[in-house]
Amino acid sequence: MPGEFAFIHWLRQQQTASSAVPVPAGDDLAVLRWTDADLLLVGVDQVLDGVHFDSTVHSPGDIGRKVMNRNLSDCAAMACLPAGAVVSVALPQGCGDEYAKELYLGIKAAGEVFDCPIVGGDTGSWAGKLAVTVTILGRSAGIAPVTRKGAKVGDGLYVSGPLGGSILGRHMTFTPRVELARKLATGEDIHAMIDLSDGLSRDAGHIAAESGVGLVIEAATVPVHDDARTLSQRDGVAPIDHALHDGEDHELLAVLPPEAEAMALDLGMIRIGKVIEGQGVWLDHGGQRTAMPVRGWEHRL
Amino acid sequence: MPGEFAFIHWLRQQQTASSAVPVPAGDDLAVLRWTDADLLLVGVDQVLDGVHFDSTVHSPGDIGRKVMNRNLSDCAAMACLPAGAVVSVALPQGCGDEYAKELYLGIKAAGEVFDCPIVGGDTGSWAGKLAVTVTILGRSAGIAPVTRKGAKVGDGLYVSGPLGGSILGRHMTFTPRVELARKLATGEDIHAMIDLSDGLSRDAGHIAAESGVGLVIEAATVPVHDDARTLSQRDGVAPIDHALHDGEDHELLAVLPPEAEAMALDLGMIRIGKVIEGQGVWLDHGGQRTAMPVRGWEHRL
Numbered sequence: 001m002p003g004e005f006a007f008i009h010w011l012r013q014q015q016t017a018s019s020a021v022p023v024p025a026g027d028d029l030a031v032l033r034w035t036d037a038d039l040l041l042v043g044v045d046q047v048l049d050g051v052h053f054d055s056t057v058h059s060p061g062d063i064g065r066k067v068m069n070r071n072l073s074d075c076a077a078m079a080c081l082p083a084g085a086v087v088s089v090a091l092p093q094g095c096g097d098e099y100a101k102e103l104y105l106g107i108k109a110a111g112e113v114f115d116c117p118i119v120g121g122d123t124g125s126w127a128g129k130l131a132v133t134v135t136i137l138g139r140s141a142g143i144a145p146v147t148r149k150g151a152k153v154g155d156g157l158y159v160s161g162p163l164g165g166s167i168l169g170r171h172m173t174f175t176p177r178v179e180l181a182r183k184l185a186t187g188e189d190i191h192a193m194i195d196l197s198d199g200l201s202r203d204a205g206h207i208a209a210e211s212g213v214g215l216v217i218e219a220a221t222v223p224v225h226d227d228a229r230t231l232s233q234r235d236g237v238a239p240i241d242h243a244l245h246d247g248e249d250h251e252l253l254a255v256l257p258p259e260a261e262a263m264a265l266d267l268g269m270i271r272i273g274k275v276i277e278g279q280g281v282w283l284d285h286g287g288q289r290t291a292m293p294v295r296g297w298e299h300r301l
Numbered sequence: 302m303p304g305e306f307a308f309i310h311w312l313r314q315q316q317t318a319s320s321a322v323p324v325p326a327g328d329d330l331a332v333l334r335w336t337d338a339d340l341l342l343v344g345v346d347q348v349l350d351g352v353h354f355d356s357t358v359h360s361p362g363d364i365g366r367k368v369m370n371r372n373l374s375d376c377a378a379m380a381c382l383p384a385g386a387v388v389s390v391a392l393p394q395g396c397g398d399e400y401a402k403e404l405y406l407g408i409k410a411a412g413e414v415f416d417c418p419i420v421g422g423d424t425g426s427w428a429g430k431l432a433v434t435v436t437i438l439g440r441s442a443g444i445a446p447v448t449r450k451g452a453k454v455g456d457g458l459y460v461s462g463p464l465g466g467s468i469l470g471r472h473m474t475f476t477p478r479v480e481l482a483r484k485l486a487t488g489e490d491i492h493a494m495i496d497l498s499d500g501l502s503r504d505a506g507h508i509a510a511e512s513g514v515g516l517v518i519e520a521a522t523v524p525v526h527d528d529a530r531t532l533s534q535r536d537g538v539a540p541i542d543h544a545l546h547d548g549e550d551h552e553l554l555a556v557l558p559p560e561a562e563a564m565a566l567d568l569g570m571i572r573i574g575k576v577i578e579g580q581g582v583w584l585d586h587g588g589q590r591t592a593m594p595v596r597g598w599e600h601r602l
Binding site (some may be wrong): 027028029030031032033034035036038039040041042043044045046048049050051052074075077078080084086087088090119120121122124125126127128129131133135136137138140145147148149194195210 | 328329330331332333334335336337339340341342343344345346347349350351352353375376378379381385387388389391420421422423425426427428429430432434436437438439441446448449450495496511
């Protein structure tokens with residue numbers, strides 16, 4: 001039964017040096033260099049056993065990759081460059097240090113894809129279930145942060161890939177759209193963006209509410225993932241409803257003006273609707289508009 | 302049974318505007334301004350039910366204050382100014398939104414004492430126990446970050462207050478020594494510092510290891526808190542042993558050169574020992590030196 005300090009010693013051996021991190025983990029806080037030119041973006045996302053993963057099914061490495069990738073996807077949503085992360089882990093007592101190491105290596109591997117080192121952390125054990133929290137720091141790096149506020153009447157709505165049925169496995173293995181987001185936001189033509197974590201219907205609602213506009217989604221144009229069809233055969237729910245309401249796709253939903261349409265399509269974005277006057281989200285089924293039912297994920301308190 | 306989004310709406314109403322936070326919580330990430338002159342310090346500390354607090358005993362407001370104050374104490378350890386925090390909360394299902402709000406208000410109130418706003422967060426509920434994680438951002442603000450590495454032979458060791466027996470209540474109600482730390486570090490006379498979270502014996506060991514020196518603590522000079530005496534009457538452990546080994550005092554342990562001694566004493570610091578050649582921590586009992594037993598807190602994995 002190894003202890004926290006042996007584990008911390010191991011953690012520190014995993015760190016790679018960086019000129020941007022003059023004081024790495026090992027003190028009470030890590031120290032990072034920042035510049036006037038770079039805005040600092042910061043956010044946090046946790047994953048909880050039984051909610052975001054199932055520790056009896058998913059490996060610690062996959063759990064670690066998921067929590068880091070959720071945070072990297074938040075960077076994509078704002079079109080910033082991931083710069084570093086701190087990690088907090090509540091381990092079930094007796095899980096063993098091999099489990100903790102695999103979890104950590106999963107987090108680290110996901111971050112390394114985007115040059116995002118782990119710069120600090122807190123590890124504890126308890127008589128509870130596994131909870132992992134990652135806080136991510138991002139740099140604006142020459143691109144103004146893209147928010148949910150800025151959609152304008154006449155803009156188009158675009159998604160970066162097929163949706164629905166992520167629960168079949170993609171919710172653990174998705175790729176954060178960091179590079180795509182940076183390309184979409186170059187030139188500052190982009191008006192608003194979000195990553196689809198709560199489900200298209202709910203996340204579109206966030207953009208509508210923040211921007212004070214209405215959004216129309218044309219059902220026939222929404223790309224439906226094969227997983228949504230597979231799931232439909234099992235549960236009888238229409239594939240399009242999975243695409244509209246399932247969570248954890250982690251594709252981008254971007255709002256772009258007409259002059260940016262060619263660029264967006266060139267980058268592989270799929271147009272699914274437009275911004276109109278009003279407030280809320282509508283679904284257009286062959287010309288019939290109805291208020292979008294909101295069924296995406298929401299935690300109950 | 303209110304939901305996550307109603308709670309987030311309430312959270313956003315609690316936020317205060319700040320010129321340093323051009324994009325507050327409400328997007329995927331918050332945005333902060335930073336300058337060339339300021340190094341960014343970042344760290345994370347979590348509190349877990351049954352380890353750092355007992356949800357059947359402590360109020361959600363006290364739990365919130367504790368987790369923020371632990372992070373503020375980390376800022377004190379490095380002598381930086383708290384600048385902002387993000388919060389991640391895993392709530393037991395059915396705890397209710399009043400409980401969540403009291404928890405949040407406790408975190409916020411503790412931060413406000415040091416002008417440290419909550420700039421973002423993640424709230425979830427699960428079939429698990431309460432876990433709260435705060436990530437803190439600090440600014441160097443004209444003072445080089447103080448680390449654990451820098452103690453030199455001949456330096457003095459100082460603590461900022463009486464130690465031991467914090468479990469009787471102080472572990473929930475301590476005051477982070479942010480202002481004192483800034484004063485101690487002005488002029489850069491300070492060589493090393495840590496906040497006493499794991500216990501004096503263990504935290505002194507961290508400084509010894511990082512600095513590559515030996516530390517001698519003179520038992521007769523260690524300030525013993527009244528709580529350590531009270532606890533001694535209950536458990537028969539000597540008060541000095543509580544002072545040396547109990548965790549969560551959150552006083553500062555500072556290492557200063559001889560020329561800074563008068564300044565340290567003026568600021569109310571108490572001298573408890575010195576830095577010698579060698580490696581490790583020794584306890585001096587009336588001239589008799591023995592290796593310091595290490596009994597402070599350590600999580601078992």
